[in-house]
Amino acid sequence: MKSSNGHRSPATIARITKIPIRTVKYNIVKIKNQGTIEDRPRKVTANDDIALDQWIRRNNETKSQELVQKLLHDRDLNVSRWTVQCQLKRMGYKSALPYRTSMLTQKHKEARVQWAIQHKDDDWSRTIFTDETSYQLFRNTIRRWSKNPRDRLIVQKYFQRGLTGGQVFRHVEQLGITRNGVYRIISRLCDTGSIQGRPRTGRPRTCRSKKRIKRIREKIRRNPERSARKLAMNEDIDNRSMRGILKIDLDLKPYKN
Structure with a gap:
């Protein structure tokens, strides 16, 4: 069955x-309306994706509404x-709550004391102590954006x-795992033969220079209790x-005191 203009009716096409x-x-x-069945172009461009990725890597607790405001303010x-x-x-990315962990028992506390006794004579000159780890007691309420490399x-x-x-x-x-994630x-895999990220282009790194690494090494040597946050501010x-300089270039490990 065809309509008066010679086109098939929706019911006929469906049948x-x-x-x-x-x-x-x-x-x-x-x-x-569009002249095609293709989806309309997305408003979020590749450059916007890069900005979103950077914001989340800096603070994975950022809420979607905050990202909306950032896109409006910084990207118009x-x-x-x-x-x-x-x-x-x-x-x-997935929005998920952190894993729950059990509270410290008396056995855990005794094990920590034993560990401290065993390592009291270690060389701590290549170790920094930080107090920047945050915990939520009894329940997790802050969702975080994360990527799972296992996928x-x-x-x-x-x-x-x-x-x-x-x-x-x-x-x-x-x-x-989303369908788009699978095809990506x-x-x-087809383009590079690997699941690792494609080689990046752009300017070389400027933060992790030899001069800066040497300067930070001297600061840590004078005061090993400096936090990474304060060093970054200085x-x-x-x-x-x-943190990349401390962990990769200086091979330092943080411990909580």
Whole structure:
């Protein structure tokens, strides 16, 4: 059955293609309005993705509404918090509560005392002490954005077995891995042969210079109880960069006193 203008009716198309009539009508309206059934371009661009990624790495407790305000203020991009949440899921982020851990028992406390006695004569000149770890007692209420590198390994395992992207997604859907995340990992595997991030381009690092590393080593030698946060403030660099210098370049380990 055709309409007066020679086009098939939605009911006829649905009957022939076995597609639900609501889906047929939805796509017909899209063709009339846009001239195509392709989705409209996303408002969040690749540069916006980079900004979101940087903000979350600096503070993974940032709420989606705060990210909306940052996008509006810094990027002049007006989107809803639902758009931000969907985009973060496409980027592989999940909003989750931290794992719960048990309270210290008397056995734990005694074990810590024994550890302290065993290491009291160790050389602590290459160790810094910090007090920046935060805990929530009795319950976790602050959600954090995180990426799970294990997801990439799982997708890689199924893809190397010869499964298609859709088949891989059906296997990992129950793990919370999104369809876009599966196809992104597969695309990276096909392009680079690895699940690791693609090589970055841009200016070289400036924070972790030899001169700065030497200066920080001297500061730690004079006062090993300096915190990474205060050192970063004194050097006017990011806290993460300072931790990279302490851990990677100076091979220092933080301990709580």
